[in-house]
Amino acid sequence: MRKILLIIVIGLLAACSKEHYPDLSQTDLNLKVAFDLSNSGYTFPIENITVRLKSLISGKYRTIVTNDKGLGTFTDLPAGRYDIDVSYTISAVDYTAITGIITTKPVIFNASEKNRLVNKDNTTLLTLNLKSGVIGSWLVKQVYYAGSDRTLGALYRDQFIEIYNNTDQVMYADSLYITEIWGRQSTTNTTFNLQANGQYDWSKSLNMVTTNGDPNTDFVYAKTLCMIPGSGKTYPVKPGESFVLAQTALNHKSPFTGTDGQTISVRNPELTVDLSKAEFEAFYGSFLPKPLDSDIDNPLVPNVEVLSYTGNDMILDNTGRTGIAIFKVDNTQNVKNWPMYNEPTKTTPSASARKYYQIPSKYIIDAMEIQPNVPTSRLPKKLGADLDAGFAFVPTGAYTSQSVIRKTERIENGRVILKDTNNSTEDFDFLNIAQPKAFK
Template identity: 45%
Template sequence: MVLVLAAVACENREDGPRVAPVDVAVQVIFDEQFDRAGASSTEVTLRNVTSQQTFTGTTDESGALILEAIPSGTYDIAARRVFSREAFATFSGLQVNEEEVTFNASRAAVAINSQNAQVELMLRSGPVGDLLIKQIYFAGSDRVEGALFRDQFVELYNNSNDTIFMDGWYIMGALGRAATTVQSFTQPDGQWDWQQSIGMPANVRANEDFLYGKWIYQFPGTGQQYPVAPGKSIVLAQTAINHQSPFVGNDGEAVTVIRPELTVDLSGADFEVFLGEEFPNPLASDIDNPAVPNMKNIFIFGRDFILDNPGREAVAIFKSDTPVRNFPQYPTPNVSEIRDNTNLYYQIPVALIVDAVECQPSPTNQVPTKLPTILDAGYTFVPAGSFSSQSVVRKTARTFGDRVILQDTNNSEDDFTFFPIASPRTFAGN
């Protein structure tokens, strides 16, 4: 009797009703930074927690995948999408230095059965993209009816998929010659030959691997005080006031603008440069807005943050663990003797530069370039020239919902266009 019952029990275990396999519908999407777009060509793996049996497949163009006849059970699920640098640029509009960009997603201990056979996975990557120079307003507005040069500004943009803290970042103008005449102390294009500067080590590539600061300012902050979310800008103003409205200069004189539409309201800028305490006779327009944080004045050129209004300017942004004031300084190579009044310029490694933009007066009126090709293979300019109210602004590569990706090919001739009237926090088309 016992043997018979045991045999029946075994027969029931082997031949009794089983839980039927299910077809699992998987949907893989990118995260919010890429507007939750469907992730095509993504490898998906289901691994049974108990048996360790795995099932794999690849999503279609919409990011969907059907895995057929999957035994019910508990599964760890993972997805992985790898882009080449070129493919990622096509997909996102973002240029990256890495050879590959990898997105991953995972969910642990997911119960798969007839009542739960649909799974959504959201792909995320590590930080991609950079802080970019979005807009440079160097031209200024009309000398009589506008604001002259006091309304100049630079706009930076978080083109990455992660929050960037501005604390400690530097912005600089690269020093260079405006003349194209070739001298004994210049390179063949007329630019300074820094290799000849007094004290320059012989074992460095002084022209190729370094920039030399014409002016340098540092963003304030204690580390995480000034966040910039993905797709957001910060505006650095020469003077953070409404330049469209009358104001009283620091000399007590009233200043009005005849045509306010030619200039900009910078009262809502995120940062400003204030040099009013650096000189006994500061510019009357250098007003300190107490509501706007002041930059740290690392190396000053002139009596305010005045950009070259014809456009002979090259602007770069970088971050360094070593304070810039600890960097080496050198005189221009035409200096034969260093005296007490000799200007020495900080040497900034090109390897630290995150973004840089070369500006020129016009295609027919160019000065020697200040940036190596690795930083900018071209240049940008405003067609109407000095005091035109025009600014150079980076083009839009593509959009994901409300998220705008700016074009960054390291060639400003391709990456930039212009605004007829400078406009902070505004996007340009292509």
């Protein structure tokens, strides 16, 4: 009798689950891969392209391969949220033969759909438009944004960005721009106009000009913007070498005297870094009325020119709601005169509201996005697939001394060539303790 009752109870529970929690059932996800070629007329093969899907609940991966129509299906997927990525490489020979554009390097196309909800209501065909981006000569190599322990380490004052020469030629850092990218920082703030993907709808910014391109896809927006000084050939960087832009170019392992005359030190030097040999620093003390006491100007390290900033120093968002881009322009452009726009608030911003430089994506050499380490804290992507189809993060989050670092792809004649597919999920790893000039 007990067995019969148990069977009845289990059956009732199962029926209730199906009735009240239909998303527990499995479903299929149909998708199509296509090339976004802006009506170029080129035709690239769309079969045998691998699509990778990652469950944000289990962390497990699945892959499928497209048919001759670019179609594929993930079958029997548990309801939930998924990251979907495609990275497809066309050889230099094939790309030249198809387009007539001569190239000596493979061309990489990317597409991604992040945090995609899949359930029984998912009946539409998901189209993944592959876009090619610039494979950078300069690369963002390492970003130490997390900072170190708040009581044992250096907090956030030891942050840095490292830029790498990934070519086989000497390049000059002079007039290279480095920017921290701005976008939506909270999923609970409802005061902004948003796109369908959940990111800011910059086209709704006050006085936005749309005649020179789509504000959401043809531009990025700068929270911080600085430029490497020099006359053109002042700062050479050899092949396979890099330069470091430090928030404060000091040895943070050792005590130093702040601008208020007080000693600043750390309890555990192993948790922080020596930035005294950084090639450049972001010193805000020359133009801020009240800079941080820890913002010391190292006279041996050149200062970058700061065009735009927030806060009291070059403090990167240590939870990971950020991204870094680097670009150069020709003599026809005066970056200081580029337009700046307010965030796209639903109400008219005040006259004193902060504005952000609008940076044309066509000038960007390399860009990478960073997201929080906790999936539920992640935000809609700031960068399109042509700039970065993925994102990087440090696994243990803020104040942990960890940095994201680009992976080594191969070594040629002793020169390290870093991985660059325009997908930071694939291109980046992490260091448990940030280390300038390290490799992974």
